[in-house]
Amino acid sequence: MAMPSNKIKNAKLVLLGDVGTGKSSLVLRFVKGQFIEFQESTIGAAFFSQTVSVNDESVKFEIWDTAGQERYHSLAPMYYRGAAAAIIVYDMTNPASFSRAKKWVQELQAQGNPNTIMALAGNKADMLEARKVTAEATKTYAQENGLFFMETSAKTALNVNDIFYEIAKRLLLQAQPAPNPSGMILMDRPADGTETRASSCCS
Amino acid sequence: MEASSRRSGDRTVLEPLMEINPAEIAGVSPATPLSVRSVALSSVSHPILVFIGTGGGKLLLLSLDPSSKSIELLRSVSVSNRPIDSIEILMEIDRILVLSDGFLFLIDRLLLQPVRKLGFIKDVTAATRRVGFGDSLNLDFSGDGLLKADVSSAGQRLLKKLGGGIRANGVKQPRVSESQRGKESNCLIAVAALKRLVLIELLVTASSDVDSDYGGVSVLLKEIQGVEGVKTMTWIGDSIIVGSLDGYILFSASTGKCTPIFSLPESSGPPKSRTLLKSKEVLLLVDNVGVVVNDVGQPVGGSLVFQYVPESIAEMSSYVIVARDGKMELYRRKTGTCIQSLNFAKSGSGPCVVANDEQQSGEVVLVATSHKVTFLCKVSAEEQIKGLLRKKNFKEAICLLEEMESEDEITEEMLSFIHAQLGFLLLFDLHFEDAVNHFLLSKSMQPSELFPFIMRDPNRWSHLVPRNRYWGLHPPPVPLEDVVDDGLIAIQRGMFLRKAGVDTSADEDFLSNLPSKAELLESGITNIIRYLHVSRNKDLSPPIREGVDTLLMFLYRALNHVDDMEQLASSENSCVVEELESLLGDSGHLRTLAFLYASKGMSSKALSIWHILARNYSTGLWKDNPISAERDLPDVSVDPITGQKAAAIEASKLLEESADQDLVLEHLGWIADIDQDLAVMILTSEKRVNQLPLEEVLNAIDPKKVEIQQRYLQWLIEDQDSDDIHFHTLYALSLAKSAIEAIESTSGSTNFKADNERNVSDVVSGSENSIREKLQVFLQASDLYDPEEVLDLIGRSELWLEKAILCKKMGQETLVLQILALKLEDCEAAEQYCAEIGRDDAYMQLLDMYLDPQNGKAPMLNAAVRLLHNHGESLDPLQVLEKLSPDMPLQLASNTILRMLRARVHHHHQGQIVHQISKAMSLDAQLARIEERSRYVQINDESICDSCHARLGTKLFAMYPDDSIVCYKCYRRLGESTSARGRNFKQDPVFKQGWLVTR
Ligand SMILES: Nc1nc2c(ncn2[C@@H]2O[C@H](COP(=O)(O)OP(=O)(O)OP(=O)(O)O)[C@@H](O)[C@H]2O)c(=O)[nH]1
Numbered sequence A: 001m002a003m004p005s006n007k008i009k010n011a012k013l014v015l016l017g018d019v020g021t022g023k024s025s026l027v028l029r030f031v032k033g034q035f036i037e038f039q040e041s042t043i044g045a046a047f048f049s050q051t052v053s054v055n056d057e058s059v060k061f062e063i064w065d066t067a068g069q070e071r072y073h074s075l076a077p078m079y080y081r082g083a084a085a086a087i088i089v090y091d092m093t094n095p096a097s098f099s100r101a102k103k104w105v106q107e108l109q110a111q112g113n114p115n116t117i118m119a120l121a122g123n124k125a126d127m128l129e130a131r132k133v134t135a136e137a138t139k140t141y142a143q144e145n146g147l148f149f150m151e152t153s154a155k156t157a158l159n160v161n162d163i164f165y166e167i168a169k170r171l172l173l174q175a176q177p178a179p180n181p182s183g184m185i186l187m188d189r190p191a192d193g194t195e196t197r198a199s200s201c202c203s
Numbered sequence B: 001m002e003a004s005s006r007r008s009g010d011r012t013v014l015e016p017l018m019e020i021n022p023a024e025i026a027g028v029s030p031a032t033p034l035s036v037r038s039v040a041l042s043s044v045s046h047p048i049l050v051f052i053g054t055g056g057g058k059l060l061l062l063s064l065d066p067s068s069k070s071i072e073l074l075r076s077v078s079v080s081n082r083p084i085d086s087i088e089i090l091m092e093i094d095r096i097l098v099l100s101d102g103f104l105f106l107i108d109r110l111l112l113q114p115v116r117k118l119g120f121i122k123d124v125t126a127a128t129r130r131v132g133f134g135d136s137l138n139l140d141f142s143g144d145g146l147l148k149a150d151v152s153s154a155g156q157r158l159l160k161k162l163g164g165g166i167r168a169n170g171v172k173q174p175r176v177s178e179s180q181r182g183k184e185s186n187c188l189i190a191v192a193a194l195k196r197l198v199l200i201e202l203l204v205t206a207s208s209d210v211d212s213d214y215g216g217v218s219v220l221l222k223e224i225q226g227v228e229g230v231k232t233m234t235w236i237g238d239s240i241i242v243g244s245l246d247g248y249i250l251f252s253a254s255t256g257k258c259t260p261i262f263s264l265p266e267s268s269g270p271p272k273s274r275t276l277l278k279s280k281e282v283l284l285l286v287d288n289v290g291v292v293v294n295d296v297g298q299p300v301g302g303s304l305v306f307q308y309v310p311e312s313i314a315e316m317s318s319y320v321i322v323a324r325d326g327k328m329e330l331y332r333r334k335t336g337t338c339i340q341s342l343n344f345a346k347s348g349s350g351p352c353v354v355a356n357d358e359q360q361s362g363e364v365v366l367v368a369t370s371h372k373v374t375f376l377c378k379v380s381a382e383e384q385i386k387g388l389l390r391k392k393n394f395k396e397a398i399c400l401l402e403e404m405e406s407e408d409e410i411t412e413e414m415l416s417f418i419h420a421q422l423g424f425l426l427l428f429d430l431h432f433e434d435a436v437n438h439f440l441l442s443k444s445m446q447p448s449e450l451f452p453f454i455m456r457d458p459n460r461w462s463h464l465v466p467r468n469r470y471w472g473l474h475p476p477p478v479p480l481e482d483v484v485d486d487g488l489i490a491i492q493r494g495m496f497l498r499k500a501g502v503d504t505s506a507d508e509d510f511l512s513n514l515p516s517k518a519e520l521l522e523s524g525i526t527n528i529i530r531y532l533h534v535s536r537n538k539d540l541s542p543p544i545r546e547g548v549d550t551l552l553m554f555l556y557r558a559l560n561h562v563d564d565m566e567q568l569a570s571s572e573n574s575c576v577v578e579e580l581e582s583l584l585g586d587s588g589h590l591r592t593l594a595f596l597y598a599s600k601g602m603s604s605k606a607l608s609i610w611h612i613l614a615r616n617y618s619t620g621l622w623k624d625n626p627i628s629a630e631r632d633l634p635d636v637s638v639d640p641i642t643g644q645k646a647a648a649i650e651a652s653k654l655l656e657e658s659a660d661q662d663l664v665l666e667h668l669g670w671i672a673d674i675d676q677d678l679a680v681m682i683l684t685s686e687k688r689v690n691q692l693p694l695e696e697v698l699n700a701i702d703p704k705k706v707e708i709q710q711r712y713l714q715w716l717i718e719d720q721d722s723d724d725i726h727f728h729t730l731y732a733l734s735l736a737k738s739a740i741e742a743i744e745s746t747s748g749s750t751n752f753k754a755d756n757e758r759n760v761s762d763v764v765s766g767s768e769n770s771i772r773e774k775l776q777v778f779l780q781a782s783d784l785y786d787p788e789e790v791l792d793l794i795g796r797s798e799l800w801l802e803k804a805i806l807c808k809k810m811g812q813e814t815l816v817l818q819i820l821a822l823k824l825e826d827c828e829a830a831e832q833y834c835a836e837i838g839r840d841d842a843y844m845q846l847l848d849m850y851l852d853p854q855n856g857k858a859p860m861l862n863a864a865v866r867l868l869h870n871h872g873e874s875l876d877p878l879q880v881l882e883k884l885s886p887d888m889p890l891q892l893a894s895n896t897i898l899r900m901l902r903a904r905v906h907h908h909h910q911g912q913i914v915h916q917i918s919k920a921m922s923l924d925a926q927l928a929r930i931e932e933r934s935r936y937v938q939i940n941d942e943s944i945c946d947s948c949h950a951r952l953g954t955k956l957f958a959m960y961p962d963d964s965i966v967c968y969k970c971y972r973r974l975g976e977s978t979s980a981r982g983r984n985f986k987q988d989p990v991f992k993q994g995w996l997v998t999r
């Protein structure tokens, strides 16, 4: 049971990715714990909310599940504008969807908020025999672009809660105010990395 | 959101009211056709005003009375000779704004005055009025400076054109003075014309001349330039959202700053937007998708996906209505669910428009094609639900109810009403659990409404049952059993019909799995119990409370829930005893009945039952009690011992509180037979207000039950502090008697003691000891008994110590000493007694006894020596010498004398030692005092008096042992014994390490 949280942080989260990569399925799994084999393609965008507890804090996600259809691409900026986090989803059995994911990353980097936490989800990880996108390639790409990456499956629930949890954790970390001592300042620290020396007084 | 959930059962939210042919009503000949282009509705006044704009530039005003379904043409005016594109009702200034032929026209609401053209602005493509948040937006029309603002990336510029003066086309503006502004009403509109956006404030002042240019309306303007191709526009708060073929852009009315919301995909239809007044949001259309954004352009909630690209959109409470091509659909705004779709015209009958007065309740909706106008009316929430309930579509009804509740569309009162109605329907459909769940959700339902289901009418509560038949959708109440019977018959009929191929509304669950009557009854009773149980916590009138509790007991009994019955009967309850008495008695629920009597203060009846129960258990009568055996009642299935004891315990609980002497004494006997402790508890209870008469109680106690008597007396004496000599004597005698009996039985058993009985006798002597101890303690402690009487009793027994105590009480010193010294040979006690007497001659008398015990007993020389050793100083040596018998052996005599003399010397030395030790301590204390007084104290500039806080400076000061410092003045005031910190050394002395005398 979750402890009564003393802090609840609201966070706008957007899912982006090609048609049929499983954005709606991931959200459905995360919010309702369900999976539907014949999930209808999203039109416009759907909205959900779900709260995640991290220790004694909570993050209430306001989730925008966008449509992957190209026709609604122009709506996307409205949804990722001001988002605290974005999950870019590709289907690991479909290389084209991975290329599309990279385009989304680019677009976010160019248009979006620089503080947006970006996660890359390689979905349908249950279909290992049909894998077309290797984890290694993605990992390197993710590292280079400062994304965190997980292979997920909405079908088996693999890593679904984890990816949201990880985002929540990072959001809370981000939200932590920089340590700002209110007491007196004991010494002037040099700006560069000489702290180690300054901290020991006897040597 | 799954798309599947977007379809809901076909509901009837809107219901057709009437259809008209506007040409007919307008009385135009079929030769000059009249086509509807735009519509608006105003329901502020009654009847409703309907405005219809035609393709030929005419504005028709109709009045509609929805209740009588009558409609008539009030007026018709010609606005222009081009189609009327839009009609906007400006409520605030009571005018109608019409867009036609690229111009705006103003006209009064009843079309009585001439139409005024706002000639200063042409090529208008869209116009909208502002929807505020109850605030007033200050657009600062009056400033003089030409404010140029870069309007973001799009590069448009905000141009502040006019300070409320004259516009280029020469229209003269009556400049309104500030004093006049107070009485005005105003309205803001935004107009898109060619490449600019014009914000206009329309003012109507009380003083303005009706004949002025715009019919009493003054106009103030402000412009945002470079906005092109505007097709649709809405204005909420500070945000003007503009839709062009490229997409939607948000302008701030105050700063001119613009932000794109989203662009439209290629080859999508024209933009269309609609203000959602209820939530102060805007619906933006892209293809068949409605995206809702708030006043800052942020999306709100999931998209609404319509079945087609709507031609016209309207808002009605929490629904969005869309129309196209003779069809219209109703969507729930929050969930995106399509609630209702209906056709109002043939497909292919041309463009259509839908409108209602969304500023009011908007419950009359108008939808029109070119030649036909249809009015629809909102079916009230109640009617919608009633309709569903009539069709026994409970699921859908509940769903609708929940929706309405979450949208706040239903009053609390109605909600309660519907839950109750639903509950009754479900009850008659044998869904008892669901039924009660709904009953519980109804705040207005009375528990008495369920009474007729439990007890056949007429009964004690019949007149309390409200005659609330709700919507009359269910039969009148009948006892639950009848409900179940009728329900089962209905199900069977349904099965039969089903087999015959007839469609029935019978319950699927029941048809496939028919429950038994017993199961249904049990479920019904269990659930009604649940309801009554919850009702008990409500604020009920006393008669209803009685009904609830009594019927609850009824139902518990029906299920034979004995624990619940007893729990209810023994806790605070409002059961009506007369209703339950015979019922419980006949069914053998005697314990419950006894509890019930007790809780109603009918102790005597309760006690008789407990008595009967106890007797039944003990005689084994319970075994062949036919009723109980048959019904397998837990009452009697307990083992007889505990059952009997339980009865006694319950009875004693009652008696402990009862001050009814007769009742107590009547029942004391049988309870004592079962458990003496209980009897004692009853007698000695402090719970009763008035004490029982003591004498009667004592007389009533069975003389054979000595323990009860003794404990009662003990309680009287020890706890009640009784001073009655009689009781004290009685108690002493009783204890003495027990002690004697104990001794006799011990000595008796000692005689026959076999090895294997040793333990038993130990126990007995144990109880002998405790009783004797009790006796001795009492004899010592009490001065109120008659010692002679007691002495009489124990005279011949071996209770010597007791005798000594009694003699002591009677002041017979010699006798006491004789018993102690000679009989008991307890030197210590004897010496102690001498000390109590406190006279030296007592010691001498004792010595005498030791030396000459008489009765042929040998002198107790050792005791005598001991006495001299201990108390030699109190004895006169000469007298002692005289007492010594002449035939005493010299050795012993010298020993005796020596002891006595030594005792005297020893006594003297002891005194000297004490004296010296005291002296040493005194010296120590003096030393400590000197040390304490010679302490150094450092005083500086900051030192202040602890009492008056004045600086000490060079003043005289004093220090207390607790280190507080005061100036001399304060010292005089406070005195020596109380320090400035308030410590009083007399009451609370100071001890410091080193002062304590350790030697
Ligand atoms: N095997 C497998 N199938 C999945 C998984 N996730 C989604 N699917 C299937 O993939 C199809 C598309 O899933 P959606 O969730 O609709 O994809 P989407 O990204 O929301 O698609 P759009 O809304 O059109 O952008 C559905 O048939 C899902 O059942 C997964 O983890 N494993």
Ligand SMILES: [Mg+2]
Pocket: A023, A024, A025, A040, A041, A042, A065, A066, A067, A068
């Ligand atoms: Mg989707």
